[in-house]
Amino acid sequence: MSRPILEVRGLAVTYGGAVEALRGIDLTVERGHVVALLGSNGAGKTTLLRALSGTLRLHRARVDAGTITYDGTDITRAETARTVAAGLVQVPEGRRIFTRLTVEENLRAGGLGTRDRAAREAAHARVLELFPVLAQRRHQRAGLLSGGEQQMLAIGRGLMAGPQLLLLDEPSLGLAPRVIGQIGEVVREIHAQGTSVLLVEQNAAMALGVADEAFVLDVGRVSLAGPAAELAQSDAVQRLYLGHGSEHGAGAPDAAEPARPRRTLSRWTA
Ligand SMILES: Nc1ncnc2c1ncn2[C@@H]1O[C@H](COP(=O)(O)OP(=O)(O)O)[C@@H](O)[C@H]1O
Numbered sequence: 001m002s003r004p005i006l007e008v009r010g011l012a013v014t015y016g017g018a019v020e021a022l023r024g025i026d027l028t029v030e031r032g033h034v035v036a037l038l039g040s041n042g043a044g045k046t047t048l049l050r051a052l053s054g055t056l057r058l059h060r061a062r063v064d065a066g067t068i069t070y071d072g073t074d075i076t077r078a079e080t081a082r083t084v085a086a087g088l089v090q091v092p093e094g095r096r097i098f099t100r101l102t103v104e105e106n107l108r109a110g111g112l113g114t115r116d117r118a119a120r121e122a123a124h125a126r127v128l129e130l131f132p133v134l135a136q137r138r139h140q141r142a143g144l145l146s147g148g149e150q151q152m153l154a155i156g157r158g159l160m161a162g163p164q165l166l167l168l169d170e171p172s173l174g175l176a177p178r179v180i181g182q183i184g185e186v187v188r189e190i191h192a193q194g195t196s197v198l199l200v201e202q203n204a205a206m207a208l209g210v211a212d213e214a215f216v217l218d219v220g221r222v223s224l225a226g227p228a229a230e231l232a233q234s235d236a237v238q239r240l241y242l243g244h245g246s247e248h249g250a251g252a253p254d255a256a257e258p259a260r261p262r263r264t265l266s267r268w269t270a
């Protein structure tokens with residue numbers, strides 16, 4: 001097997017030199033795979049993506065221990081410009097598109113770091129093909145798009161940088177079920193075109209439906225890891241994330257249930 005596109009070993013991250021957000025994180029993304037990263041609010045999912053994309057310092061955080069290896073190169077504490085140029089691209093939480101610019105201008109902004117003009121134009125064509133709605137609305141202001149369309153634009157802007165590994169931070173957040181299904185389809189298509197994806201989600205059903213492997217973060221640690229299909233069948237994930245057998249019915253990750261039962265699946269405990 002070829003070497004993994006991403007290997008995280010023993011990663012620890014703290015905010016402000018005090019608040020420990022991640023401890024002993026081990027996580028692998030095989031080349032060409034979609035990996036889901038699940039976990040409740042505050043579990044550390046965004047922090048892990050910040051560590052991967054070299055943006056921790058913007059949030060007064062730092063890597064305290066461990067290593068991040070991307071495509072065989074150590075990128076622990078690397079500058080963002082370097083990792084983006086190497087094809088590690090993050091689509092941040094909360095979309096962060098430029099609402100006063102047009103759809104086209106937002107997309108072009110995503111390609112600014114790409115010097116190769118032909119590669120940039122190929123990425124642009126690929127994005128318009130993947131998202132016909134963005135092609136139709138190219139000259140409209142991005143602020144006029146629906147929430148789902150804005151998320152498509154945020155993903156499209158990320159694709160403009162020509163990623164080898166795309167990091168998506170909760171793309172389904174706040175979207176209607178039908179639109180969440182479309183986001184899942186988009187992830188499938190991006191994967192089918194050869195891009196590896198690390199998909200952070202609270203929507204476990206969607207994420208496990210498109211992922212090859214999955215990891216569950218629980219208060220800064222990996223509590224479960226394994227093939228996505230197996231995790232979807234596990235009691236712990238069913239109860240806590242898929243809304244089956246929960247006393248609270250909704251199965252929301254924040255349901256006021258004790259966190260203890262999460263570690264019952266010892267075989268997958270990292
Ligand atoms: N900028 C920050 N400063 C201090 N603590 C933070 C900051 N961002 C996140 N944290 C803390 O780090 C932990 C993980 O947060 P986060 O990575 O945002 O979780 P998730 O994305 O899984 O919801 C939480 O305890 C959160 O309060």
Ligand SMILES: [Mg+2]
Pocket residue numbers: 045046047093169170
């Ligand atoms: Mg988050």
